[in-house]
Amino acid sequence: MSxxxxxxxxxxxxLMMSDYSVEPINDGISELKVEFHGPKDSLYEGGxxxxxxxxxxxxxxxxxxIGFVNKIFHPNVDELSGSVCLDVINQTWxxxxxxxxx
Numbered sequence: 225m226s227x228x229x230x231x232x233x234x235x236x237x238x239l240m241m242s243d244y245s246v247e248p249i250n251d252g253i254s255e256l257k258v259e260f261h262g263p264k265d266s267l268y269e270g271g272x273x274x275x276x277x278x279x280x281x282x283x284x285x286x287x288x289x290i291g292f293v294n295k296i297f298h299p300n301v302d303e304l305s306g307s308v309c310l311d312v313i314n315q316t317w318x319x320x321x322x323x324x325x326x
Contacts, residue, residue, distance in 0.1 A: 235322045254279050287317035
């Protein structure tokens, strides 16, 4: 099994190779700005969402912190802070999950 550091590097690399715009914050891989577009042929086409992802030192054993930078209205997003409030991220996180999206 790989170490948490190697796993974090691998997941960040997968995220950077995706269709999303990924920019490290403070020249590291613990904090990232991610920008993604709404899917084509959907009501969200043309929309641009920006999130901040923070990976703790214990990632993947501890969940990432994910929050929207731009305003979004959604029942799983705190309106004031932009924090994503999902059980899968906060309470039921497992090392089987990854921050990198397929």
